[in-house]
Amino acid sequence: MSDRLFFMLSRVQTRLSTYFKRELKKEKISLSPGQIGILLVLDRERQTTMGMLSGILESDNAAVTRLVSKLEAKDLVRRHINPDDRRQMLLNITEQGLLQAEVLKRIIEKANMIIKKGFTEEEIAIYNRVNHSMLAKFS
Numbered sequence: 001m002s003d004r005l006f007f008m009l010s011r012v013q014t015r016l017s018t019y020f021k022r023e024l025k026k027e028k029i030s031l032s033p034g035q036i037g038i039l040l041v042l043d044r045e046r047q048t049t050m051g052m053l054s055g056i057l058e059s060d061n062a063a064v065t066r067l068v069s070k071l072e073a074k075d076l077v078r079r080h081i082n083p084d085d086r087r088q089m090l091l092n093i094t095e096q097g098l099l100q101a102e103v104l105k106r107i108i109e110k111a112n113m114i115i116k117k118g119f120t121e122e123e124i125a126i127y128n129r130v131n132h133s134m135l136a137k138f139s
Helices: 005-026 033-045 050-057 061-073 095-116 121-137
Strands: 047-049 077-082 085-093
Touching (some): 033 050, 033 061, 050 061, 085 095
């Protein structure tokens, strides 16, 4: 067995990315991975601050602001000033954003089913432990 772990991880990431882009194209969705992340967070949270969003996505505020501006232009999210703290910007998902998030979740669910196929629950648990360990090692 080869110890080219990074190479294999890179190949898997490339294949998953290609698969995901193809599925998005079928659904006529043109969003970047960062924009997708924002929509999925807002689908779950419904409303959050820009700062919290940056933390959840592990991205800097400027990058999140750019992504949000693009989503806002597509009428998928809305920004507004927090009435309780005027220094803070709140972000909400729109109805159109919720519809796109549903499609995204279906694509992701299908991909997760493909990934799990042929593996036992124990093997999936090991896979998850390895991923969490790598995230911790490279944080």
